[in-house]
Amino acid sequence: MSEPRWLSETEREAWVQFAAVLELLPSALDSQLVHDEQLTHFEYFLLAMLSEAEGRTLRMSELASRTNSTLPRLSKVVNRLEAEGYVERVPSPNDRRATNAVMTDAGWAKIVGAAPGHVENVRSLVFDQLSAEQVEQLSAITHSLMKRLDPEGRMRVTGRAR
Template sequence: MSEPRWLSDEEQKAWRKLAAVFTLLPASLDAQLQHDASLTHFAYFALAMLSEAPDRKLRMSELAARSSSSPSRLSHTISRLENRGYVRRFRAAEDGRGQVAQLTDEGMNALVGMAPGHVEAVQRFVFDALSTEQVQQLNEISTAILGKLDPDGTLVPPPPLNNSGSSGGGEG
């Protein structure tokens, strides 16, 4: 058996800080969305993914893949969003077997209303702490890591054509 590849001191420092970000950032974004919209960050993310899809709809399997979610977790979240009138679910017309989730007009309006607070939280928790150069580095680092974790680009589909930030959709 070969010797494990241990982290260097510099890698250990970087890893512990990154692990702390993984813990603290989702909790902070969740808290903001819970306070402002009584939604989890995961539910907001699902709405954002639907807002960027053609006709604001995706097969549940595609939405689960894009949100890195189990079908069960996504189904429960979509059910709660259906109860609020934000999403409707129906059988796929192509094969009648799969389920499709579609963002309703009410859901789109709610997302547009939630987006400014969420984007402000992302700005405050992430980008206000970084220089322009660091933002470019973060983009490059994230691209490199995602190349290993998500080589097919499932979690980061191409951005919508209108990425001006005014649509309210998108994962700010």
Template structure:
């Protein structure tokens, strides 16, 4: 740690802006989902990712990866979702270590109910305030940051759903 180059004023402001934007945006989304569907954003993501998977099911490991959750966190979350009746656990047929999490019909219904409001909120908070050009250049910048944060592309940032 030789000579820690301090942040200049522009950097300072950029850093602040990033911190506040990501916090306020995440809070807005969380509030909306909690209010309208009674679940946090992380839980919504679990349902959403399951709904897009073949058979509306994934192993816990696969699911943990796509929602970027630790195994532990996912396990707790799926406990809750199972209690709510939105997800069901099954044993994997051939690999008996694996557990399969499957979206129930009820869970799917909840998701279908929740999605429009969620998408509307994303649009309102993220896309309405930006021009198309701003959005595209924003995306490029985010990709540059992602490249540095996650060189191996662990993150499933290919075109997928919300």
């Protein structure tokens, strides 16, 4: 067996800082959205994916893919959003076996109302801390990581290669 490729001190420091961001950022995003809009970040993300889809409609399997969710988790969250009147499930007109998630007018109003506070929180937590050059670097770094983590492009993350 070959010797592990240990991290250099610089890599270790970068990794520990990055891991800390991965731990802290989700709860900071959740906190604002739950406080202001009674939505978790995942619920917001799910509604955002529907809001950007043609006809504000996606097959449940496609919505699971775009949100990197399992179908059971997605179904549970859609149940809650459906109970709130933000989403409806309807049979797919193209495939009797499939179900579509459709954003309702109330769901559209919810995402439109939630977006300004969410964007301000993202700006405050992330972008206000970075220079324009660092934002470009962050974009390039995340683009490179996504090529490895999501090579099929399931999450449909847009962005240009650097």
